[in-house]
Amino acid sequence: xxxxxxxxxxxxxxxxxxxxxxxxxxxxxxxxxxxxxxxxxxxxxxxxxxxxxxxxxxxxxxxxxxxxxxxxxxxxxxxxxxxxxxxxxxxxxxxxxxxxxxxxxxxxxxxxxxxxxxxxxxxxxxxxxxxxxxxxxxxxxxxxxxxxxxxxxxxxxxxxxxxxxxxxxxxxxxxxxxxxxxxxxxxxxxxxxxxxxxxxxxxxxxxxxxxxxxxxxxxxxxxxxxxxxxxxxxxxxxxxxxxxxxxxxxxxxxxxxxxxxxxxxxxxxxxxxxxxxxxxxxxxxxxxxxxxxxxxxxxxxxxxxxxxxxxxxxxxxxxxxxxxxxxxxxxxxxxxxxxxxxxxxxxxxxxxxxxxxxxxxxxxxxxxxxxxxxxxxxxxxxxxxx
Amino acid sequence: xxxxxxxxxxxxxxxxxxxxxxxxxxxxxxxxxxxxxxxxxxxxxxxxxxxxxxxxxxxxxxxxxxxxxxxxxxxxxxxxxxxxxxxxxxxxxxxxxxxxxxxxxxxxxxxxxxxxxxxxxxxxxxxxxxxxxxxxxxxxxxxxxxxxxxxxxxxxxxxxxxxxxxxxxxxxxxxxxxxxxxxxxxxxxxxxxxxxxxxxxxxxxxxxxxxxxxxxxxxxxxxxxxxxxxxxxxxxxxxxxxxxxxxxxxxxxxxxxxxxxxxxxxxxxxxxxxxxxxxxxxxxxxxxxxxxxxxxxxxxxxxxxxxxxxxxxxxxxxxxxxxxxxxxxxxxxxxxxxxxxxxxxxxxxxxxxxxxxxxxxxxxxxxxxxxxxxxxxxxxxxxxxx
Amino acid sequence: xxxxxxxxxxxxxxxxxxxxxxxxxxxxxxxxxxxxxxxxxxxxxxxxxxxxxxxxxxxxxxxxxxxxxxxxxxxxxxxxxxxxxxxxxxxxxxxxxxxxxxxxxxxxxxxxxxxxxxxxxx
Ligand SMILES: Cc1ncc(COP(=O)(O)O)c(C=O)c1O
Ligand SMILES: Cc1ncc(COP(=O)(O)O)c(C=O)c1O
Ligand code: FES
Ligand code: FES
Numbered sequence: 001x002x003x004x005x006x007x008x009x010x011x012x013x014x015x016x017x018x019x020x021x022x023x024x025x026x027x028x029x030x031x032x033x034x035x036x037x038x039x040x041x042x043x044x045x046x047x048x049x050x051x052x053x054x055x056x057x058x059x060x061x062x063x064x065x066x067x068x069x070x071x072x073x074x075x076x077x078x079x080x081x082x083x084x085x086x087x088x089x090x091x092x093x094x095x096x097x098x099x100x101x102x103x104x105x106x107x108x109x110x111x112x113x114x115x116x117x118x119x120x121x122x123x124x125x126x127x128x129x130x131x132x133x134x135x136x137x138x139x140x141x142x143x144x145x146x147x148x149x150x151x152x153x154x155x156x157x158x159x160x161x162x163x164x165x166x167x168x169x170x171x172x173x174x175x176x177x178x179x180x181x182x183x184x185x186x187x188x189x190x191x192x193x194x195x196x197x198x199x200x201x202x203x204x205x206x207x208x209x210x211x212x213x214x215x216x217x218x219x220x221x222x223x224x225x226x227x228x229x230x231x232x233x234x235x236x237x238x239x240x241x242x243x244x245x246x247x248x249x250x251x252x253x254x255x256x257x258x259x260x261x262x263x264x265x266x267x268x269x270x271x272x273x274x275x276x277x278x279x280x281x282x283x284x285x286x287x288x289x290x291x292x293x294x295x296x297x298x299x300x301x302x303x304x305x306x307x308x309x310x311x312x313x314x315x316x317x318x319x320x321x322x323x324x325x326x327x328x329x330x331x332x333x334x335x336x337x338x339x340x341x342x343x344x345x346x347x348x349x350x351x352x353x354x355x356x357x358x359x360x361x362x363x364x365x366x367x368x369x370x371x372x373x374x375x376x377x378x379x380x381x382x383x384x385x386x
Numbered sequence: 387x388x389x390x391x392x393x394x395x396x397x398x399x400x401x402x403x404x405x406x407x408x409x410x411x412x413x414x415x416x417x418x419x420x421x422x423x424x425x426x427x428x429x430x431x432x433x434x435x436x437x438x439x440x441x442x443x444x445x446x447x448x449x450x451x452x453x454x455x456x457x458x459x460x461x462x463x464x465x466x467x468x469x470x471x472x473x474x475x476x477x478x479x480x481x482x483x484x485x486x487x488x489x490x491x492x493x494x495x496x497x498x499x500x501x502x503x504x505x506x507x508x509x510x511x512x513x514x515x516x517x518x519x520x521x522x523x524x525x526x527x528x529x530x531x532x533x534x535x536x537x538x539x540x541x542x543x544x545x546x547x548x549x550x551x552x553x554x555x556x557x558x559x560x561x562x563x564x565x566x567x568x569x570x571x572x573x574x575x576x577x578x579x580x581x582x583x584x585x586x587x588x589x590x591x592x593x594x595x596x597x598x599x600x601x602x603x604x605x606x607x608x609x610x611x612x613x614x615x616x617x618x619x620x621x622x623x624x625x626x627x628x629x630x631x632x633x634x635x636x637x638x639x640x641x642x643x644x645x646x647x648x649x650x651x652x653x654x655x656x657x658x659x660x661x662x663x664x665x666x667x668x669x670x671x672x673x674x675x676x677x678x679x680x681x682x683x684x685x686x687x688x689x690x691x692x693x694x695x696x697x698x699x700x701x702x703x704x705x706x707x708x709x710x711x712x713x714x715x716x717x718x719x720x721x722x723x724x725x726x727x728x729x730x731x732x733x734x735x736x737x738x739x740x741x742x743x744x745x746x747x748x749x750x751x752x753x754x755x756x757x758x759x760x761x762x763x764x765x766x767x768x769x770x771x772x
Numbered sequence: 773x774x775x776x777x778x779x780x781x782x783x784x785x786x787x788x789x790x791x792x793x794x795x796x797x798x799x800x801x802x803x804x805x806x807x808x809x810x811x812x813x814x815x816x817x818x819x820x821x822x823x824x825x826x827x828x829x830x831x832x833x834x835x836x837x838x839x840x841x842x843x844x845x846x847x848x849x850x851x852x853x854x855x856x857x858x859x860x861x862x863x864x865x866x867x868x869x870x871x872x873x874x875x876x877x878x879x880x881x882x883x884x885x886x887x888x889x890x891x892x893x894x
Contacts, residue, residue: 001423008419009415011410012414024592025398025403028397035698035699037387069622071453100613101612102611109608207628208624225492227491235491236455237454241593302828303828304807304830306830310779310782311783318421323830325807325875332806380834381827381828382827383828
């Protein structure tokens, strides 16, 4: 199998799994209990917290563990929105048009509850303009939430600049960094963020665990209530094994970042060139420079992405598509719409996301397999004409 | 080590761990993707859903997976409260005085948001009276949430009767069954519940995963927003390994329930008799009959629980206490208060909770170790006088 | 997600292509999910003598197109006209629920082609 869907999820690395293992059956204590077994669990958790903090330049006590990127986004956005709105500070939120549903749906739920939300455009490049942000800010703005890197087209947003503006205007700033952490350098102080979301399974940790960076003295209204764990914000018996896995994944990511970036970038560029050169009417969606090292989002005129992904699957290649046909609600990806693609063009998208375990031979195979599949699908397509 | 803190958490069973393992590193697909790897993950999840459903007599599509008992409780209680309140059905909630913080804190947060909450008393026995419930019901009552079995004193509430009354009055009924599922028979139809919370780590599954039973046609307002997973109620990339582990834990629990109940009850009774007979001024908190098979909650006059637990830990015995001294906020257990204990008496509580892997020899050891420890602590106690 | 039959028709679609100077031609498209299919027919002695399709769409869209060409071939025009969406889905051992309406347009396309044939021959 050639796995090129790393933005969807990644396997748990062997090294990560080995570190997690003892916490299932041996050091299985409840981290909130104070006898030895509980203390072992607690120690594992706190080491993990340190590893997460180090990866993003934060302090340990600025990290809380959550059940994943989605929960992190919800805790951050709802938490700031309710806290500041209750304090009479305003009801306006600024976000982008290409956020992950965990942010987008949270914002739209808040809209229904009386908040006002501005969705910044991203243009053909898939990148927000700082000027647009500036003009969107008003007296009532309490929160800016803009992702670091997009999960579909991989474009990287000008987070540091946005953070600076947020700070100048005394507006809280959250960034969903689920796709960027561990892939490119992320430093909460350089980026000027107050809150930042992380998900473990995107960086070779286990699914169902994540983290939220909360800058010191940033107060949130809780949305979940319980036994007080994780600063009362993500209560419940701690998923110790998962947390330890996330910690180890962060430690490894930090260690290997400098090596991975050029390696992955190189594979990606080779794959892009190989396909664009051999398939006519093939394009890249979104800015090609300001993009995650491993992200490719192709667009092939005249074919539909779900059939393309299925045919690649049959050849043992895993990728994904933003085609309406592959979505639960049969609507085209809001990201592809936001960069201006018509429905018929967004149908033809193929996302391949490369990880450090992909090889040059795999890239060669993919470059060989895609063109005949595209040709086959085009030959049966009712809208393809040479 | 003699582990007798099963109500706090349990180890992942070997059989459960083995079933989970492939989902970390091999079948690691995102269950929402439609190529082969994603379908494998999805299939594992759906088999787990069936095993959870079977254990509690539900249909598969009435089960959603969550990140634990705490999230299940929050989704259920906030979900019903907001849904029905928004529909103008009322704002009154009935609960008990001995709920787990996941329920209690949720109810008290709702109180701050304009809901009215009645906390039913439980008397010395630690059991709510159906008559009290009946008189608490009023026009505005939209939700009853009462736990099946208590986590500290193990008392079992008259859920089936309460459910019947809820039904007659057309009031939604949620029960936190985190402590009872897998320990005593739980059937959602016999119990007449509309919603029921489950946590994996209490039944030898992994931490950080749980389930919520939602009776068909019961509508909830979501509290977390994202990619639509788990009926839009618990969104986020599914914790497939964890879910598969919970499923296997449920399957085993169902298979072994009939065997475990008499075995555990027998050990428990032996331990109770052994201690009550050898330690003067020792008592059992809460009703002795209507109680989980594995739960013992002792009370030793004149000593403090945290020191007791630490001394037991030194002997390799793990238990817990409701003593104020062992809590984060230095307040006595609300459960012990609710059964009428004065602060000084609640200090002397020791909870031992027995699981199927405990042995008769372990019980004998505990019966031997406790009396000298109690004696030692009493001999240094300023409030103990023979 | 898809039945084996769907996958078979998707990976080895039958009767792909166009017919030059067809007796009837029908194109349908669904605005929501955006699939487009065209069915071409040749009629001889009131029977579907030849039938071909071209489809832009998902696995289900391609499989249903392929399946209807097999179902229709050799049938009388009236019989072919009576083939329903459900017939197509059933012959494929079912389709995923979300796809039932969106990708199951092949019956409509064939009916349109037959209507085109009838209007030309009246
Ligand atoms: C950008 C982004 N944000 C949030 C999430 C949600 O994270 P999780 O799946 O851990 O809930 C994802 C991935 O699914 C993502 O790509
Ligand atoms: C009765 C009860 N409800 C809810 C919970 C919370 O479950 P979890 O720890 O999985 O969040 C627990 C245990 O901690 C419990 O004992
Ligand atoms: S063509 Fe869009 S769902 Fe089938
Ligand atoms: S005696 Fe020390 S905390 Fe209570």
